[in-house]
Amino acid sequence: MDDAVGLTERVTAAARVAQASQADDDWHAYWTLARQAVEGDGGQVAWQAGTRLLQSPDALERMVGCDLLGTAADEHERLRAGAATALLALAEAETAPLVLSSLVCALGRTHDARAVTVLVDLSRHEEADLRCHVASQFASVHSSLPDGPDVRALIRLTRDRDPDVRNWAAFTLGSQLDQDTTAIRDALWRCTTDEYGEVREEGARGLARRHDPRAVPLIAHLLGTDSWSHNLTLDAAAILGVPELLPALAACQLDPAETDRALAACDPARRARIQDDAWKIVLELERLHPDIDAALSSPRYASVHELEMTVTSRQAPDARYEAAALLTRADGDPARAAGLVAADLARPAAAL
Numbered sequence: 001m002d003d004a005v006g007l008t009e010r011v012t013a014a015a016r017v018a019q020a021s022q023a024d025d026d027w028h029a030y031w032t033l034a035r036q037a038v039e040g041d042g043g044q045v046a047w048q049a050g051t052r053l054l055q056s057p058d059a060l061e062r063m064v065g066c067d068l069l070g071t072a073a074d075e076h077e078r079l080r081a082g083a084a085t086a087l088l089a090l091a092e093a094e095t096a097p098l099v100l101s102s103l104v105c106a107l108g109r110t111h112d113a114r115a116v117t118v119l120v121d122l123s124r125h126e127e128a129d130l131r132c133h134v135a136s137q138f139a140s141v142h143s144s145l146p147d148g149p150d151v152r153a154l155i156r157l158t159r160d161r162d163p164d165v166r167n168w169a170a171f172t173l174g175s176q177l178d179q180d181t182t183a184i185r186d187a188l189w190r191c192t193t194d195e196y197g198e199v200r201e202e203g204a205r206g207l208a209r210r211h212d213p214r215a216v217p218l219i220a221h222l223l224g225t226d227s228w229s230h231n232l233t234l235d236a237a238a239i240l241g242v243p244e245l246l247p248a249l250a251a252c253q254l255d256p257a258e259t260d261r262a263l264a265a266c267d268p269a270r271r272a273r274i275q276d277d278a279w280k281i282v283l284e285l286e287r288l289h290p291d292i293d294a295a296l297s298s299p300r301y302a303s304v305h306e307l308e309m310t311v312t313s314r315q316a317p318d319a320r321y322e323a324a325a326l327l328t329r330a331d332g333d334p335a336r337a338a339g340l341v342a343a344d345l346a347r348p349a350a351a352l
Contacts (some may be wrong), residue, residue: 004144004198007037008064015064016235032272033123034064034071040236041073046097052085059096066099070106084112084291091118097127104130108137116150119146123153127161135168139176146179158203163196170199170330174206178301192218201232209301220248238265238303239244265303279321280334281309285352288342289313309341316345 007129014033014182018026019300038047046068053065066087074081094100104122107115119141123134135157143149154177157169170191173184188210191203204222207215219240222233234254238261245266249259264270282294292313299306305324312318330337 003045005049007045008053008186011037011049011068012053012061012064015060015067020062020352025178030251031067034067035075036304037068038072038075043076046072047079047082050083054090056088059099061088062094062099063102064108066102070102070109071129073106074109080110080112084110087252088114088118097125097130100125100127101133104133104137108140111140112141113141114141116148117315118148123157128160128165130166131157131160131162131165135165135172137147139172140178143180145183145293147183148179151177151184153180155183156198158187158191163194163199166191166194166196167198167202170194170206174202175209185210188212189214203241205232205236208240211240216242216244217338220245222347223248223252225252231258235303238263238305239301241265241271241304243268261303261305271304274324274327275307276325277332277334277337278307278309281323281337283336284338285311285341288338289345291315292345311341313345316347319344330348 010054010327011030014030016028018030019050022299034046036078037049050068050072053061056062058063063295069079069083069087073080086108087103087110090099091258092101092109094103104119107118111132113236119134119137123131125131125134133307135154138150143147151173154169154173158166160166160169164345174188174191185207185281188203188206189212192207193197194200194203199220204215204218208219215236219233219236221329223237223245232252235258237249240248243266246263249263252259256287278296282296285292285294294309294311298304299308299309307323309326310318311319311321311325319341326337328338
């Protein structure tokens with residue numbers, strides 16, 4: 001018996017146990033075995049076992065084949081294109097929902113844009129669970145186009161009859177993708193009136209990430225309610241970073257640390273101080289090490305706390321720091337923060 005055949009038998013047996021019991025422990029054991037299968041040999045044995053199982057007449061074995069290929073692709077980038085090709089071939093004829101769910105998740109792990117067409121087709125499947133999987137995987141497999149077929153599918157799924165599907169679609173569209181169009185904003189705005197609370201909050205956060213002014217009163221309202229995820233709402237407030245939210249933040253009794261982050265982002269004086277101190281780190285670094293380049297970048301969809309500093313040096317690989325976190329390490333002292341970075345640069349490259 002070769003290794004691929006032995007692995008096939010072990011993983012398939014674990015899958016049958018989990019499928020029969022539907023117990024979390026059994027599914028955990030199955031996935032542990034699947035992850036172990038891709039270690040060590042570059043995923044080759046798992047690749048052989050997975051591709052063989054895709055040809056099985058047994059739906060559960062095809063499911064296992066998808067899981068193995070997806071796990072191998074997740075761990076070994078060089079296997080992704082081949083895994084996607086095999087999975088896309090299976091998608092042409094596969095009809096079993098059990099297999100399709102695993103196939104969709106496996107395609108997501110390949111990060112292969114060729115899978116967009118398959119996911120769009122399956123976004124209309126009658127099984128709500130499968131539509132949930134599709135909505136979630138558009139974060140990993142997408143066209144990057146402002147009005148791509150994946151974006152249009154997600155907009156449609158925000159109006160799905162199933163609340164979990166709408167929730168996943170709102171989360172992926174609003175928080176996982178960065179496209180910003182009128183159609184996307186309109187879809188997120190519709191989500192803010194959804195009967196399902198989680199969908200409303202995902203819609204509000206998606207608008208906040210795009211700095212849509214309509215998000216300000218929505219976030220202020222959510223800060224004063226028993227929302228499903230206070231940290232999500234506080235993060236949205238920090239991304240907006242507008243003083244109009246200061247009264248609601250001052251009155252809310254949520255996570256103290258996260259609330260303070262949002263307050264710092266929304267308070268013009270504190271926000272300016274964080275940005276000023278970040279520049280002081282850059283200037284001090286350039287004084288200490290004239291041979292390096294240090295730059296700041298501020299992602300549009302992030303708060304001031306995610307102001308990123310990139311340091312480029314001929315002697316070490318590029319290093320990246322979240323400026324606010326670096327200042328916290330240095331007890332708020334920009335000169336000390338620059339010293340910490342300098343110390344990092346002096347360490348061996350393998351330790352960075």
